[in-house]
Amino acid sequence: MKGTGSLRNVSNKLIYGLFITLVIGLVSVFGGADLFAAYAAGTEAAADAASTGGYGPAPVTTAADYPSYAGVNGRLAIWIFAQLHLWFAAFVLAVPIFVFIIEVIGMRTRDKRYDDMAYEFIKVSITAYSLTAILGGLLLFSLILFYPDLFSYLSVIFGESMFYYALLFFGESAVLYLYYYGWHWLQGGLKKWIHLTLGLTLNAVGTTLMLLANAWLTFMMSPAGVDPAGVFSGDTWAAIHNFLWNPINIHRFVANIAYGGSIVGAYAAFKFLTARNDQEKAHYDWMGYNANFIAICALLPLPFAGYYLAAEIYAYSQQMGITLMGGIFAWLFIIQAVLIGTLFLSANYYLWCGMGRSDGAKRYTKYIKYIAIVLVGAFLVWFTPHTLVLTNSELKSLGGPHHSILGPLGIMPAKNTAVNIMITFTFLSFLFYRRSNKVATVSWEKTGNIIQVALFSAGIVNILFLGIYHGYFTNTVYKVAASIPQVMTTFTVIVGSLILDSFIYRGAKDVGPLHWGRIPDRAQYALFLLAVAFTWLMGLMGYIRSGIRQHWHVVDIMRDNSPDAYTPTLGYAANVVSIATIMFLAMVIFVFWIAQVSTKKSLPAGYWKE
Amino acid sequence: MRIPRLLQATLVLVGVYFGFIVVFDYILEAVIPRSLLTMYMFFVTAGVFMVFTYDEDQMRELAAPIKAMVEDPSKRGVRNVVFLLIPLLVGYGVYDKTMPSFDAPVELRTIHPAPPSTAKIYGERVNLLTLENPFRHYETEDPEQFAEYVEEGAAVYIENCQYCHGDKLDGKGPYAEGLNPTPLNFQDIGTIAQLQESYLYWRITTGGPGLPKEAAPWISSMPVWQNFLTEEEIWKVILFLYDYTGHAPRSWGAANASH
Numbered sequence: 001m002k003g004t005g006s007l008r009n010v011s012n013k014l015i016y017g018l019f020i021t022l023v024i025g026l027v028s029v030f031g032g033a034d035l036f037a038a039y040a041a042g043t044e045a046a047a048d049a050a051s052t053g054g055y056g057p058a059p060v061t062t063a064a065d066y067p068s069y070a071g072v073n074g075r076l077a078i079w080i081f082a083q084l085h086l087w088f089a090a091f092v093l094a095v096p097i098f099v100f101i102i103e104v105i106g107m108r109t110r111d112k113r114y115d116d117m118a119y120e121f122i123k124v125s126i127t128a129y130s131l132t133a134i135l136g137g138l139l140l141f142s143l144i145l146f147y148p149d150l151f152s153y154l155s156v157i158f159g160e161s162m163f164y165y166a167l168l169f170f171g172e173s174a175v176l177y178l179y180y181y182g183w184h185w186l187q188g189g190l191k192k193w194i195h196l197t198l199g200l201t202l203n204a205v206g207t208t209l210m211l212l213a214n215a216w217l218t219f220m221m222s223p224a225g226v227d228p229a230g231v232f233s234g235d236t237w238a239a240i241h242n243f244l245w246n247p248i249n250i251h252r253f254v255a256n257i258a259y260g261g262s263i264v265g266a267y268a269a270f271k272f273l274t275a276r277n278d279q280e281k282a283h284y285d286w287m288g289y290n291a292n293f294i295a296i297c298a299l300l301p302l303p304f305a306g307y308y309l310a311a312e313i314y315a316y317s318q319q320m321g322i323t324l325m326g327g328i329f330a331w332l333f334i335i336q337a338v339l340i341g342t343l344f345l346s347a348n349y350y351l352w353c354g355m356g357r358s359d360g361a362k363r364y365t366k367y368i369k370y371i372a373i374v375l376v377g378a379f380l381v382w383f384t385p386h387t388l389v390l391t392n393s394e395l396k397s398l399g400g401p402h403h404s405i406l407g408p409l410g411i412m413p414a415k416n417t418a419v420n421i422m423i424t425f426t427f428l429s430f431l432f433y434r435r436s437n438k439v440a441t442v443s444w445e446k447t448g449n450i451i452q453v454a455l456f457s458a459g460i461v462n463i464l465f466l467g468i469y470h471g472y473f474t475n476t477v478y479k480v481a482a483s484i485p486q487v488m489t490t491f492t493v494i495v496g497s498l499i500l501d502s503f504i505y506r507g508a509k510d511v512g513p514l515h516w517g518r519i520p521d522r523a524q525y526a527l528f529l530l531a532v533a534f535t536w537l538m539g540l541m542g543y544i545r546s547g548i549r550q551h552w553h554v555v556d557i558m559r560d561n562s563p564d565a566y567t568p569t570l571g572y573a574a575n576v577v578s579i580a581t582i583m584f585l586a587m588v589i590f591v592f593w594i595a596q597v598s599t600k601k602s603l604p605a606g607y608w609k610e
Numbered sequence: 611m612r613i614p615r616l617l618q619a620t621l622v623l624v625g626v627y628f629g630f631i632v633v634f635d636y637i638l639e640a641v642i643p644r645s646l647l648t649m650y651m652f653f654v655t656a657g658v659f660m661v662f663t664y665d666e667d668q669m670r671e672l673a674a675p676i677k678a679m680v681e682d683p684s685k686r687g688v689r690n691v692v693f694l695l696i697p698l699l700v701g702y703g704v705y706d707k708t709m710p711s712f713d714a715p716v717e718l719r720t721i722h723p724a725p726p727s728t729a730k731i732y733g734e735r736v737n738l739l740t741l742e743n744p745f746r747h748y749e750t751e752d753p754e755q756f757a758e759y760v761e762e763g764a765a766v767y768i769e770n771c772q773y774c775h776g777d778k779l780d781g782k783g784p785y786a787e788g789l790n791p792t793p794l795n796f797q798d799i800g801t802i803a804q805l806q807e808s809y810l811y812w813r814i815t816t817g818g819p820g821l822p823k824e825a826a827p828w829i830s831s832m833p834v835w836q837n838f839l840t841e842e843e844i845w846k847v848i849l850f851l852y853d854y855t856g857h858a859p860r861s862w863g864a865a866n867a868s869h
Contacts, residue, residue, distance in 0.1 A: 317739055318806050318860075323724035326804070328824045330720070338649075345656060352664035369661045376657035380650050386800060387720065389645040392713050397641045400781060400792035402800075405640050411800050472799050475858030520666050556727060 055156065058230025058558035059149040066146060066562040074146030075564040076576065081142055083539055083580045084587070085135035087259075089213075090252070090538070092132050093206045094260025095125035096179070098294050100199040107192055117287055119183050121264050123598075126180055127591045133169075147562075150553045157225065157232050157239050158216055165212045168205055175202045207253070214248045215240040220554050221545075222316050230557040243316045247309040254298050254305045259534050261295030263588065266531035269524035270592050281517035288527055289354060295530060296347050296426065300494070303340070303419045304487045307412075311480055313548070317555070320548045329544045330387065331570055336544075337383035337415075339537040344422050346526040346533070348375060351429045353523035358437035360511030367432065374425050381418040386410030413471020416483045420463045420490045424456070427494050431501060438508040448504040452497055459493035462486075535584055539577035547573070615672045619662050626654050645716075722804070723825035731815045732836055741808035743845050743859075756849070763850030766843045770835075779855055789831050796855050803857035810848050810859075 059065075066074060099118045106114030143151050155162060179198045186195035223230075225238030232239070268288035275281040314321030325333055352368050355361035384406055395401065408414060442448070463486050470482030549555050551565045559565075568576075613621070630650065634642035663669045679685050679692060725738050748756035768777070774793040776783040781795030796802050802810060812820070818830030835844060852859055 317727070318809065319724050319727050319739065322722055322809075326722035327720055327724035338653075341653065345653075345660065349660045349664060352660070356665060365665065368664065372657050372661045376654055379653055379657075383649065383653075384646065386722075388643045389716055390643050391716055394641050394643050395790075400786075400795070402781070402792075402795050402798055403640055403643075405634065405638055406642070406646070407798060407800050411804065475803070475861070477858075477861055520663075520669065522663060522669075 055232040055234065058153055058226070058554060060559070061149050061561045063561060063563055065149050066564075067148070069145060073564070074142070075562070078139065078142045078146060079543070079576060080580050080583070081135055081139040083542060083577070084584055085132065085139045086542060087535060087538065087584045088128050088132040088135060088587075089210070090256040090259050091263050092125050092129045093210055094256040094258075095121055095128075095264065096176070096199060096202045096206060097257055098260065099125075100196070100203055102290070103196060103199060107196070113286070115187075117290065120287070121291075122180050122183070124264060124267050124591060124595050126176075127594050128588075129173075129176060131587060131591070133173075147553070150558065153230070153554070153558060154216060154219075157219070157236065160236055161212050161215065161240065165209060168209050168212070172202065172205045172209060175205060210252060210256075211245075211249055212240075214252060215242070215245055217546075218242050218244040218248050220552075221313075221320070221549060223554050223557050226557060228556070230554065244309070244312060247312040251302075251305040251309045254302050255538070258295050258298035258302055259538065261291050261293075261298060262527075262531040262534045265291035265295055265527040266588070267291075267592050267595075269527035270589075272524050273521060278517055283516075285357075285517045285519055288524065292347065292350050292527060292530070295534075296430065299343060299347065300423050300426070303423070304483075307416065307483060311483075320555070323548045323550065324544060326386065328567060328570075329547060330385070332540055332544055332573070334383055334385050335574070336537060336540055339533045339540070340419075341379040341382055341422075342533045343530060343537070344375065344426055345379065346529045348372075348426055348429045350523050350526040350530075351433045353519050353526070355433055355436050356520070357515045357518050358511060359515075360439070361436035364432040364436055368429075371425050371429055375422055378418040378421040378425070381409050381414050382422065384409040384414070408472060411471075413467050413479055413482070416486055417463055417467030417471070420467075420486050421460065423490050424459060424463070424493055427497070428456070431497060434501070435505070437511050437514055438505050439511060440504050440508050442504060442506065445504055448500055452500055452504075455493055455496050455500070459489050462489045531588075532581070532585065536577065536581045539581050540574070543573055543577055614675060615662060615668065616675045619658050619672065622658050623651070623655060627651055720825045723822050725809055725812050726822065729812055729816060729820070731812070732841055738808045738812055741811065743807040743811075743848060744842075745845055745849055746807065746859075759846050760849050760853045763843075763846030763848070764854070766839065766847050767850050770839065771847065774831075779851065791830065793832075796851055796857075799857075802851055802855065802859070805860055807845075807848050807852075807859045810851065811844060814844050814847070 068074065099122045102114050102118040102121070106112065106118060175198055179195070179202050182195060182198070186192065186198075219225075219239050219242050222243035223239070224242035225233050225235045227233070265288055268284045268291050272281055272284040272288060275284055310321070310324065313324060323329060348371070352365075355365060386407075387410070388401065388403055388406060390398070390401060440448075466482045466486045466489070470478050474482075547567060550567060551560050552558065553560045627647075630642050630647055634640055662672050679689055727739055728735050728737050730736075745756070745759045748759060767775075772783055773785045774783045774789065775781055775796065776786065776793070779796040781793045781798075783793060786793050794801050813832070815834070815836040817832040817834040818828055819834055821828070821830060839847075848859075
């Protein structure tokens with residue numbers, strides 16, 4: 001008994017330790033401000049000491065200051081390396097987040113399948129981790145070689161944080177290897193707690209790394225802590241905590257999870273299609289479902305995080321805002337809208353196909369066509385451009401470029417309304433999927449369903465009212481502000497409905513066992529499409545985010561005077577992003593393959609001495 | 611009689627396609643741009659495909675006539691016709707797309723080009739990111755004075771601007787028909803309601819020649835008004851534009867919200 005008591009003591013201490021780690025983790029994730037404040041205090045003191053002395057203005061460069069090596073175009077090289085590095089980094093930062101969550105679920109439910117799945121996910125990310133580091137190195141060397149003045153200017157401001165970044169990266173590697181290689185060793189009881197603590201630490205360190213790197217790139221867009229000539233005040237915290245830092249942090253954190261989910265979903269699809277027996281098929285179908293679930297969970301709030309970022313860019317600079325959405329990059333935004341719509345459509349299609357796993361799904365499949373009509377309708381509004389491509393005869397017929405019906409669909413209130421509707425109906429698909437194998441046993445099922453229908457109807461009416469009234473009949477302050485209650489309405493519908501559903505289906509009977517693996521191959525291609533669309537989307541939007549700086553390395557502070565200081569044509573940019581996407585996907589296929597190779601064994605007869 | 615699923619799917623697509631044309635071109639009398647219709651139909655087709663194929667049995671039913679047409683020896687006649695028609699249709703499509711036409715090429719004109727951060731106006735370099743209408747504060751501080759400024763702006767507008775932009779500010783002035791691109795319709799929610807006052811000031815003062823490269827300078831007959839009007843007159847005209855249309859300039863604080 002004593003032994004058990006002391007074990008409980010140790011266990012309590014570990015829980016306490018875990019709690020503390022969790023708090024630190026959450027602070028670093030959501031309240032990076034506080035974490036960095038301590039760091040800032042040190043740098044402020046340094047600032048006082050320096051009292052602006054020692055820091056020069058931003059370098060003024062000429063074309064001769066941008067060396068060329070082996071005939072390689074510096075901008076193109078950096079563009080591709082940065083993009084490839086970012087894709088892998090997003091993936092390897094995201095995977096540990098949901099691996100940790102899945103591991104916790106496994107520990108709580110004591111269902112080993114979750115633990116095995118979490119391990120398989122992290123296994124995929126290990127090779128990707130090495131590639132992230134290699135590509136990061138390539139990016140760094142390219143930056144030093146091709147843009148030496150910019151790099152030295154940034155290192156004056158962020159030198160300290162760069163040093164900590166390198167140390168953190170070292171720490172990240174150590175924790176990741178312990179977490180991965182110790183997976184089977186640290187199993188059961190206390191050891192599992194230690195393993196989970198490692199997982200949490202891994203996430204805290206990884207997210208802090210991302211926050212630091214985000215500070216450098218957002219400084220280039222919305223510089224802070226420097227005077228108009230670029231003279232550094234010495235306050236590193238001010239430079240880190242610049243205007244666009246937190247909007248990017250939030251957007252990237254959410255997007256990384258959605259992206260990571262989509263990539264492991266593609267892995268599961270790959271394994272499903274190459275499975276040799278029904279058992280393997282069932283396993284990878286289940287894995288694909290979970291990966292898609294993670295991707296959708298993060299995808300639902302993503303448009304709001306994106307809208308917040310764009311609104312903040314607009315608020316920071318009208319010029320950057322208009323370049324982004326009304327000027328030259330507006331056409332890439334149409335492609336972005338199409339790709340986001342594709343994400344929603346493929347995620348829904350996968351859910352609908354997945355309903356075939358249950359024998360009770362027929363009760364709900366009759367509604368799918370209506371969901372599809374709403375989704376496609378909202379999608380059409382979502383990508384209707386503000387500036388229409390008109391032939392001369394159309395221009396003549398309309399009496400000008402303004403279209404009285406389609407014109408109003410080109411601005412943000414229509415887009416926000418459409419995306420909220422798309423999210424609400426995607427959730428409805430999920431709700432039907434969830435219900436498809438269950439039969440409620442509570443007496444008030446009908447009343448519960450009526451309340452749920454009322455909740456959805458009221459939510460949709462409110463979303464439409466906010467979008468139409470505030471979007472078109474008030475000024476821009478209310479127009480932008482109305483997006484918040486719209487989002488809140490969508491979340492209220494989702495959360496309210498989930499709570500209600502959990503009560504309706506408390507103690508529900510299963511229609512029968514779920515037939516994992518009973519899903520058409522087409523659904524696996526929907527998972528591939530999800531991963532490809534995400535990758536492409538990130539590439540395009542990353543280019544736009546960077547491109548809105550136009551001819552500035554650091555906006556309004558340090559001018560880009562290289563021969564490449566021009567905005568390339570949209571076609572050229574789209575080609576570069578597309579080629580980079582293909583390169584990344586080829587590397588990802590390599591990662592999938594190598595994860596398989598590690599499990600293969602061959603026994604060459606007669607090769608080894610007996 | 612139950613309609614075969616392949617025919618159902620085809621009828622839905624044809625119905626939606628002609629539905630768009632009938633509703634926009636004939637009922638609403640606002641032609642739907644064919645480039646947009648193509649995009650719309652691509653995703654409507656994707657949606658129809660999704661609904662008709664998420665279930666294995668439905669997919670089999672949908673594909674059955676195609677499978678039979680390709681594999682069934684008794685369908686040889688139909689097969690030959692279809693296999694002849696498809697390349698012919700594709701060939702016609704290629705011919706139609708590549709055939710030179712007398713129409714001027716379609717231009718992707720940026721209507722709202724991004725403003726520069728600074729511009730030279732009335733001989734001085736002005737920061738457009740921080741520039742504000744010097745008369746705007748009267749709206750809350752001295753509404754009577756504000757109304758007077760709006761009135762003065764209206765007079766300037768009627769004397770100078772309405773010939774193109776119209777007396778209802780809807781872009782349909784007496785000269786509008788003769789211009790390409792046509793003058794901007796300020797009543798449209800997608801124009802001045804989306805912009806800060808400094809943007810309007812930049813566009814009015816520097817006119818068509820002051821457009822940046824992305825919007826193709828000179829492809830606008832808007833005069834360079836800083837050559838004809840005073841700085842104050844232009845700010846007052848801007849007050850009038852917002853006042854008459856009922857729009858408010860884009861702003862970031864609730865303090866500026868007047869509606």
